[in-house]
Amino acid sequence: MIQTFDDKKISDALEKYSDMVRRISYMYLRNKHDVEDVFQEVFLKLLTYEKPFESESHEKAWIIRVAINKCKDLSKSFWRKNTQSLEGVELTFNKKEESELMDAVLSLPVKYKDVIYLHYYEGYSVPEMSVMLNQKENTIYSNLHRARALLKNTLGEYAYEQSF
Amino acid sequence: MNNHFKTAMDQVKAEEALILRTSSYLKNVENKNVRRNHFLQKGNQIMKKYAVAAALAVALIGGGSGVYGYYKIPVNYLSVDVNPSIELGVSMSGDVVEVEGINEDGNTVLEGVDVIGTTVEEAVQTIVESATENNFIEEDGSSVVSITTETDSDSVSEELTNAAEEGVTQALENENVEAEVIKSKIALDRRDQARELGISPGKLNLIQKLQKLDSTVTVDQYKDAKVKEIMKAIKDKKKEVKADLKEEVKEEIDQTIEEGKTEIDQTIEEGKAEIKQNVEQKKSEIKQQVEQKKSEIKQKIEQKKAEVKEKVQQIKAKNKNNGTQTTVESTTESNSQ
Structure with a gap:
């Protein structure tokens, strides 16, 4: 049929x-x-x-x-x-800062991208992400932590504070 | 507060062209294709990669026929064995793209039959119908049709098995015959092993099953046998093994009972001896007690006797004294008379 x-x-x-x-x-x-x-x-x-x-x-x-x-x-x-x-x-993004930020985000390792997107854009909490990604909460926490550290390192403290 | 991430992401929007293309793809995709796509997704990822690589290689070498080649490559296989052995090569989209008779009977069945491009179900149905018409399926229902999937993916194996089983059932129904259907699956590397031996993977799988039960069996011995015969050998061997096992268990039980019996007898003997010993001991104790009592009584009797004797002596002595007096008195009496 x-x-x-x-x-x-x-x-x-x-x-x-x-x-x-x-x-x-x-x-x-x-x-x-x-x-x-x-x-x-x-x-x-x-x-x-x-x-x-x-x-x-x-x-x-x-x-x-x-x-x-x-x-x-x-x-x-x-x-x-x-x-x-x-x-x-x-x-291309409206602001230079936005372009720089997105370059930094896109250069993150794949495993950190999902937490950054889910947490900072969609606003999901760690327990919610744990269910969605089928990972332990601890893993999510540490991925989030490492992703932030990487971004801070790339962008500098000030730009990082402006970003999220 | 600034939130560059959010404002930047908000600027990312699906392009109009992308939406249009997706929409037209979804409108044109038919449910039948959906099922096939589904099948494709479930397929083995590695095989998929190899297939893509192979297809691209074909494209590079042979020019524009790459896409065509991609769909024509068998990635999974299915073998149908009665005695005729036939193997179907199935593409990622679930179509039969290759068919091969693995023995002479298999080639007989395939004569005048074209199953390329059909679904697995249709192909298996056609093959089993042709096998019936060529008298490979016995009318008494004793034949065995074996379906063996050759894939590294469990889900593909399940889909292929279901499709093939459906095809066999339909064919048997159409031809109005009965047969036993057995299903099994093997990994792709075992397929290569079978092909080296010049035998269908399904049959090799059965022979190996038999070999597990009887290590003396060789592949050559059963290479040309019908599936029915191999199955019978497996069943017989299983029965034999079972019977052996039964015998073994029985012997063990007997031995245990025998041992138990001996042990009980021994215990009884020991008990008896112990009781006897106890009785002896009691007897001697009682005897001793009796002896003691006897001697006590004897002593008492002796004592009593001595006492009585003494008393008698005393009485006698008394009586003697009284007699003198009486004599004196009677003398006195007679004197006074």
């Missing part, structure tokens, strides 16, 4: 979450095709997800998790590690 997805469902999902998924993929990926891959997979998974979500926040957390996992998979992959991306997805 051939069945396509409801157009409205597709546009609703994209409208609601595409910016968020884009932000997550921005944290990890520099390649246009990878970003497109993430979009296809995340939204396809969302449309084929059969169980109802308990709440709006449950749905959002689920999508964040799927997106982060896919991004990490792609950023770990053999081809990404061994090939230079041909088309970078460079963004």
